[in-house]
Amino acid sequence: MTARGWFLFSLMGVIWGIPYLMIKVAVDAVSPTMVVFTRCALGAALLLPFAIRQGNLTQVVRTHWRPMLAFACIEIIGPWFTLTDAERHLSSSTAGLLIAGVPIVGVVAARLFGDTERLGIRRLTGLALGLAGVGVLTAPHLTGGDARSLAEVLLTVVGYATAPLIAARHLKDVPTLQLIAPCLTLSTLVYAPAAAATWPTTVTSTQVLAALAGLGVLCTAVAFVAFLELIKEAGPTRATVITYVNPAVAVAAGAAFLDERLTAGILIAFTLILAGSVLATAGPAAATAPKRAPRPVPWSTRQTSRADGRVESP
Numbered sequence: 001m002t003a004r005g006w007f008l009f010s011l012m013g014v015i016w017g018i019p020y021l022m023i024k025v026a027v028d029a030v031s032p033t034m035v036v037f038t039r040c041a042l043g044a045a046l047l048l049p050f051a052i053r054q055g056n057l058t059q060v061v062r063t064h065w066r067p068m069l070a071f072a073c074i075e076i077i078g079p080w081f082t083l084t085d086a087e088r089h090l091s092s093s094t095a096g097l098l099i100a101g102v103p104i105v106g107v108v109a110a111r112l113f114g115d116t117e118r119l120g121i122r123r124l125t126g127l128a129l130g131l132a133g134v135g136v137l138t139a140p141h142l143t144g145g146d147a148r149s150l151a152e153v154l155l156t157v158v159g160y161a162t163a164p165l166i167a168a169r170h171l172k173d174v175p176t177l178q179l180i181a182p183c184l185t186l187s188t189l190v191y192a193p194a195a196a197a198t199w200p201t202t203v204t205s206t207q208v209l210a211a212l213a214g215l216g217v218l219c220t221a222v223a224f225v226a227f228l229e230l231i232k233e234a235g236p237t238r239a240t241v242i243t244y245v246n247p248a249v250a251v252a253a254g255a256a257f258l259d260e261r262l263t264a265g266i267l268i269a270f271t272l273i274l275a276g277s278v279l280a281t282a283g284p285a286a287a288t289a290p291k292r293a294p295r296p297v298p299w300s301t302r303q304t305s306r307a308d309g310r311v312e313s314p
Contacts, residue, residue: 002233004233005230005233008226008227008229008230008233008234009230009234009239009241009242009245009277011226012223012227012230012239012242013228013242013245013246013248013277014249015218015219015223015226016219016223016227016242016246017245017246017247017248017249018214018219018249019215019219020087020092020093020095020096020246021092021211022211022212022215022219023035023083023084023087023092023211023215024087024091024092024213024226025207025208025211026211026212026215027084027085027087027088028208029200029204029205029208030198030200030204030208030212031194031195031198032081032084032085032088033081033191033194033195033198034195034198034199034200034255035084035212035215036080036081036084036187036191036195037188037191037192037194037195037284038212038215038216039080039212039215039216039219039220040076040080040184040185040187040188040193040216040220041188041216041221042212042213042215042217042221043180043184043216043217043220043221043224044181044184044187044188044215044269045184046216046217046221047177047180047181047184047221047224047225048181048182048184048185048290049165050177050181051175051177051178051180051181051182054175054177056176057178057181057182060174060175060178061178061182062097064170064171064179066176067166067167067170067171068171068174068179068182068183069186070166071166071167071171071179072182072183072186072187073182074159074162074163074166075159075160075163075164075183076183076184076187077158077161077186077187077190077191078155078159079155079156079160080187081191081295082152082153082155082156082159083095083099083152083153083156085149085152086148086149086150086152086156087150088149089146089149090149090150090153093247096134096246096247097134097135097139097247098150098153098154098157099153099156099160099246100130100131100244100246100247101131101132101156101157102155102160102161102240103127103130103131103161103240103241103244103280104127104131104160105157105158105161105162106161106162106164106165106236107119107127108161109158109162109165110165111167113165122250122278122279123280125276125279126241126275126276126277126278126279126280127195127276127280128276129272129273129275129276129279130241130244130273130277130280131244131276131277132272132276132277133244133248133268133269133270133271133273133274134244134247134248134269134273136268136269136272139235139261153288156217160240161240163242164231164236164239165236167179167228167231167236167256168231168232168235168236172232173264176224176225176228176229176232177225177227180224180225180228184220184224227239227242228243234273238280241276241277241280244273244276244277244279244280245273245274247273248269248270248273248274254311
């Protein structure tokens with residue numbers, strides 16, 4: 001990837017490494033629909049004015065409404081609820097581990113969408129190393145869960161793996177803001193009735209309000225702009241490899257801010273995840289064929305096409 005691609009990849013690895021914790025904090029106090037509504041509403045409120053300012057937003061939506069609707073349903077409306085609802089019963093580390101299956105599902109989905117890019121041993125090895133690293137990182141922290149919650153996270157994985165393919169194939173010419181702002185606005189309208197019906201009767205704590213604000217501003221508005229730019233820069237399959245880095249970021253934040261132990265297993269997991277990310281996002285090796293000297297043109301092929309009889313080469 002390019003330097004810009006690696007910057008976006010690193011940024012997304014951090015930004016989408018913290019939503020699991022924020023969701024866990026928020027969903028203990030408010031309903032899953034309220035969490036999703038607040039997240040979408042804040043993101044739409046921040047991005048929609050800039051999308052309108054770019055001009056021709058109505059025309060863009062009319063032209064691309066079908067793939068935009070599919071992207072909104074598969075990336076936001078469905079997965080954000082299923083993930084949030086699942087975290088009422090699953091730990092954030094369990095959710096992070098299961099979400100780390102997105103790149104694997106993304107490779108399979110890309111093949112179903114007709115992608116003919118050859119993965120090669122290097123990228124396949126990177127995907128395997130990354131998944132192994134996430135397993136080493138989160139296996140000691142796995143707790144509880146039921147069949148419904150696991151199924152909800154699986155649906156989230158399928159959505160997260162498929163939506164970037166739609167964006168790359170059908171929406172690559174749509175400006176980032178004019179794609180995500182209408183999708184967030186639609187998602188806000190979809191969840192507004194359910195959020196109103198489950199509106200908390202008491203004022204929630206400052207911690208919960210901070211978690212909701214972080215989800216809406218940082219993990220939605222900022223993250224989506226960066227993620228769609230990453231898809232354009234590195235492609236949908238490589239972009240989803242950030243889900244290998246996200247659990248590592250969560251553990252690093254715990255060690256830095258919560259004095260959690262940094263064990264040998266965590267260090268091994270970091271090594272596997274970083275190595276896997278580098279390999280899985282690497283582009284095809286460029287062929288460097290040696291330059292050939294220009295062949296001399298045989299005298300017999302030269303022509304005398306000028307009227308004065310001078311010789312010219314073809």
